[in-house]
Amino acid sequence: MSKIKIKKVFSWLKKNKVLENEMLKTFNCGVGFILIVKKNNFNKIKKYFKKKYTPYEIGKIISGKHKVLLNGKINW
Numbered sequence: 705m706s707k708i709k710i711k712k713v714f715s716w717l718k719k720n721k722v723l724e725n726e727m728l729k730t731f732n733c734g735v736g737f738i739l740i741v742k743k744n745n746f747n748k749i750k751k752y753f754k755k756k757y758t759p760y761e762i763g764k765i766i767s768g769k770h771k772v773l774l775n776g777k778i779n780w
Contacts, residue, residue: 707760707761707762707763707776708733708735708762708778709734709760710733710734710778710779710780711734713734714727714731714733714734714780715780717731718780719780724778724780727778728774728778733778735762738762739759740765746759746761763775
């Protein structure tokens with residue numbers, strides 16, 4: 705299950721034959737920006753955002769050879 709909350713416009717683009725790799729590379733799926741924080745600081749940071757822009761966890765950093773690895777599928 706994907707943790708990324710996809711906006712309707714990206715689902716529409718995907719249905720109109722834009723390849724998934726291109727969607728991820730070009731549009732970043734509407735994620736906007738990413739904060740990398742220690743897990744125990746997450747709740748402290750959330751309080752600075754309005755409800756509409758509430759941060760949520762989309763992944764974690766681990767050791768490995770890959771630059772970015774999508775673990776799972778996007779729910780278009």
